[in-house]
Amino acid sequence: xxxxxxxxxxxxxTKQMGFPVLNVDSKxxxxxxHITISQKKFCADGNIKGFESMLWHVxxxxxxxxxxxxxxxVLDKESETVTLDGVKxxxxxxxxxxxxxxxxxxxxxxxxxxxxxxLSLSCTPGIxxxxxxxxxxxxxxxxxxxxxxxxxxSTVEVLRLMKSFVHETNFTVWEKLVSILSVINRIASYSxxxxxxxxxxxxxxxxxTVRLGWEAKDSECM
Numbered sequence: 001x002x003x004x005x006x007x008x009x010x011x012x013x014t015k016q017m018g019f020p021v022l023n024v025d026s027k028x029x030x031x032x033x034h035i036t037i038s039q040k041k042f043c044a045d046g047n048i049k050g051f052e053s054m055l056w057h058v059x060x061x062x063x064x065x066x067x068x069x070x071x072x073x074v075l076d077k078e079s080e081t082v083t084l085d086g087v088k089x090x091x092x093x094x095x096x097x098x099x100x101x102x103x104x105x106x107x108x109x110x111x112x113x114x115x116x117x118x119l120s121l122s123c124t125p126g127i128x129x130x131x132x133x134x135x136x137x138x139x140x141x142x143x144x145x146x147x148x149x150x151x152x153x154s155t156v157e158v159l160r161l162m163k164s165f166v167h168e169t170n171f172t173v174w175e176k177l178v179s180i181l182s183v184i185n186r187i188a189s190y191s192x193x194x195x196x197x198x199x200x201x202x203x204x205x206x207x208x209t210v211r212l213g214w215e216a217k218d219s220e221c222m
Contacts, residue, residue: 009057009074013102018042020056021104021152022075024095026111033087035062035071037095038079042104046151056103063097065118065131092118094132099139106147112157115140119164134170141165141173145180155184159200167207177204 013019021042027034039058041051055078062071062084070084087093092114095105107115115132119140122132132140144161147153158180165177181201188197 005057009059012056016054016056018051018054019102019104020054020058021106021147022058022060022095023106023108024111025108026093028087028089031086031088033084033091033093034081035084035093036079036081037075039075039103040078042146042150042152044146044150058103059101060095061097061101063094065091065093065114068097090114090117092131094136094140096139097136098133099135104143104146105139106143106153109157112160116160116164119161120167134173137165137168137170138173138176141176141180145183149183158184162204166204169208169211174208 018041020039023038023040025036027036037060039055041048041054043051055076058075060071060073060075061069062082064070064084064087066086071082073080073082084093093111094115095101096103118132119137122137141158141161144153144158148155148158162177162180165173168174168177181204185194185197185201188194
């Protein structure tokens with residue numbers, strides 16, 4: 001009824017194990033942005049030996065600062081480049097808006113910079129969350145940390161992202177932040193930079209501590 005090759009797409013998800021990570025990079029030419037997306041199997045331990053040839057038919061939606069569904073297509077090969085029109089150099093671009101797709105996304109550093117700025121604005125009280133709602137903020141954080149643990153992404157980029165959540169107000173996002181901080185803290189506790197990490201972690205809680213306080217309010221459930 002949809003006119004889409006549903007069986008062909010689903011076979012790549014039901015007849016093989018796991019799911020992909022999409023590596024994404026961009027090249028700007030005026031108001032056109034060329035997005036190159038490549039896929040490979042995601043393994044939590046980073047070891048994909050024996051799985052190099054696995055491919056999925058991945059339904060992809062790309063969101064931009066101007067449009068929630070700026071581009072849609074199915075990635076059915078190892079790599080593909082698509083072009084978005086009307087995108088300024090400092091506009092953010094995000095795959096998988098709403099986090100409905102079953103894949104991880106690994107952004108290049110130049111694509112992450114506008115997303116970090118958008119995160120800061122989306123988390124700031126009084127500013128609309130329409131750009132990056134909680135599920136997108138959670139997805140960016142979750143993907144970045146999972147990729148860093150797998151040795152695919154950078155822990156530096158995870159910390160860079162986390163700095164953008166100083167004014168976060170969503171409980172689920174905070175739950176993920178605390179979970180990630182706990183894991184990194186356990187690792188850092190055996191290193192020389194643990195004191196610096198503690199200062200960084202404490203700085204993330206400053207605004208929320210002021211906003212909520214330490215004492216329960218009459219309107220809050222105990």
